[in-house]
Amino acid sequence: xxxxxxxxxxxxxxxxxxxxxxxxxxxxxxxxxxxxxxxxxxxxxxxxxxxxxxxxxxxxxxxxxxxxxxxxxxxxxxxx
Amino acid sequence: xxxxxxxxxxxxxxxxxxxxxxxxxxxxxxxxxxxxxxxxxxxxxxxxxxxxxxxxxxxxxxxxxxxxxxxxxxxxxxxxxxxxxxxxxxxxxxxxxxxxxxxxxxxxxxxxxxxxxxxxxxxxxxxxxxxxxxxxxxxxxxxxxxxxxxxxxxxxxxxxxxxxxxx
Numbered sequence: 001x002x003x004x005x006x007x008x009x010x011x012x013x014x015x016x017x018x019x020x021x022x023x024x025x026x027x028x029x030x031x032x033x034x035x036x037x038x039x040x041x042x043x044x045x046x047x048x049x050x051x052x053x054x055x056x057x058x059x060x061x062x063x064x065x066x067x068x069x070x071x072x073x074x075x076x077x078x079x080x
Numbered sequence: 081x082x083x084x085x086x087x088x089x090x091x092x093x094x095x096x097x098x099x100x101x102x103x104x105x106x107x108x109x110x111x112x113x114x115x116x117x118x119x120x121x122x123x124x125x126x127x128x129x130x131x132x133x134x135x136x137x138x139x140x141x142x143x144x145x146x147x148x149x150x151x152x153x154x155x156x157x158x159x160x161x162x163x164x165x166x167x168x169x170x171x172x173x174x175x176x177x178x179x180x181x182x183x184x185x186x187x188x189x190x191x192x193x194x195x196x197x198x199x200x201x202x203x204x205x206x207x208x209x210x211x212x213x214x215x216x217x218x219x220x221x222x223x224x225x226x227x228x229x230x231x232x233x234x235x236x237x238x239x240x241x242x243x244x245x246x247x
Contacts, residue, residue, distance in 0.1 A: 026213055030205045037201060071107045078102050 016080045020073045027072025028065045035064030089158045093151060100150025101143045108142030109135050153179045169207040176203030 039060030048056045087095045116134025120127045156175035161167055180199025184191045 022213070022217075026209050030202075030209045033205050034202055038198070067111075070110065071103060074106045075099065075103045078099060078106070 016077070019076045019080050023076030024069040024073040028069035030072070031065035031068025032061045034068070035061035039064070089161055092158060093154045096154040097147050097151035101147035104143035104146030105139055108139035112138045112142075149179060149183065152182060169204075169211070172207055173200055173203045176200050 036057060039057045043053050043056040043060065086092055112134045113131045116131035117127050119134070120130025153172075153175055156178050157171055160171045160175055164171065177196040177200030181192045181196035184195035187195075
């Protein structure tokens, strides 16, 4: 992986941990959005309505956000 | 998945395949360890053994399916780059959808469409997040003061006259 050296511009290179954190945040965002989309469909399909539907979607969002975030963080971690 | 630094095209397939396999192995190891620990009978010995067995059986499977996804994805991505002659987010969205469709091909056309939609939406989300992130990061990481242009070169008359285009 070609590393951009700070050079004369004095740009601080984001460290490994920063990259992993960034990956987790990005994965979390993507996972939450995907969970909101797919969770809505799957919760509606099993017949949830009203308050139950909201909590079901929230649960799916949290779950997929965590999973995606973990995987993205690992993906960032193995490349630095 | 990372659009910051990517390998040039033919080698990207190998890179993505191996990266996806490693990602699947490590992530699958973490999740299966927890799952095996919780699903085992009481007692620390049983729980440790259960989580170990679970990792051994399931993590390589997950890594393999990740690797298949990653390898096929970047193969289609590289083909699209070659065919279309440009690299943009639509490439990876299309190849995500096609990967989903191809991998679900044995389950019939309905499953293919569903899987393709899922892959396409997922890759679109990832690409969108990447674009947002690079836009955000470029304003976040403050660069040092730019190198001032050397003004002495500007006043020097060019030997070829003016470079301006008259139209």
